[in-house]
Amino acid sequence: MTVVGPFGLSVRDQALEADVQTGLAAVEAGLLEATKSEVPFITEAAQHLIKAGGKRFRPLLVMLAAQFGDPFAPGVVPSAVVVELTHLATLYHDDVMDEAEVRRGVPSANSRWGNSVAVLTGDFLFARASHLLADLGPDAVRIQAESFERLVTGQILETAGPRDGVDPVDHYLEVLGGKTGSLVAVSCRLGAIESGADDSVIDVLAQYGERLGVAFQLADDVLDIASDSHESGKTPGTDLREGIPTLPVLHLRAAAAAHGRPEDLELVALVDGDLTDDDRLAEVLRRLREHPALEQARRDTVRYAEEARAMLSPLPEGFAKTALGELCDAVVHRAG
DSSP, X not given: OEEETGGGEEEOOHHHHHHHHHHHHHHHHHHXXXXXXXXXXXXXXXXXXXXXXXOOHHHHHHHHHGGGSOTTOTTHHHHHHHHHHHHXXXXXXXXXXXXXXXXXXXXXXXXXXXXXHHHHHHHHHHHHHHHHHHHHOHHHHHHHHHHHHHHHHHHHHHHHOOOTTOOHHHHHHHHHIIIIXXXXXXXXXXXXXXXXOOHHHHHHHHHHHHHHHHHHHHHHHHHHHXXXXXXXXXXXXXXXXXXXXXXXXXXHHHHHHHHOOHHHHHHHHHHHSOOOSHHHHHHHHHHHHTSHHHXXXXXXXXHHHHHHHHHTTXXXXXXXXXXXXXXXXXXXXXXX
């Protein structure tokens, strides 16, 4: 049993391990190559987050999905580079919108070079991803375009907030389906398509990826409150301090609105207050960790992970299917 990829995923077959490791190494080289520019400053900015590291969650899914066809097909590695470039581009833009100062344990691009450079660098990464997509053919371009539309729609919905009469939790889960689930689903879909897998396998993997992506983000929501050291490089409470809505806070608000308990209303007021003070933030984190809303968010994470696992049922048995199932376990484990 060997550990590869994010979360310490265990791969139980040497051949599969070799394929995944070789593929991920090629993706890393491809990311650096795709972000080179004749302008040294652009190269530096574009490679800023690549060199900071990351889980490479989406490329890993491309590699595992490709196991249901020919994992050495020429389009597999480029499609993994495409989805990671797209993901990285969204991080540059997200950090500007959230006014984040740290990403993956290093200063965010916007805090280092300013918002304009960060936004334009994200655009540069999108352009390079599109260039690679063109070589994969019109179907790949269409799939990526549809995913990108969903991703942007999810971001707009998050910014606009829930419509009148829409439950904030339902709205948030819809947002995550677009912002996170869509690109994770495309990672699985492109890996399977480029490997020549059957259409039925492609559809199963896409549905699996959609649910796994939401579970992955929900686990991050839990970690922002529950962890002592955040895997993404952010310190606990970063989303709270930046006013980013997360599932535990939404469950807290729902409980406060439904029952009106003084302690819940007081905690909501603290969450809505100025959290730039470290002591105040620590107090909010302590109380949220003891609140049923955090456990409710954990249960939601488990539910989406189990739905993802259930989607794998029609796939042929093998080490790749086992590894995809273990990713569901890993996501749940991250959420505690």
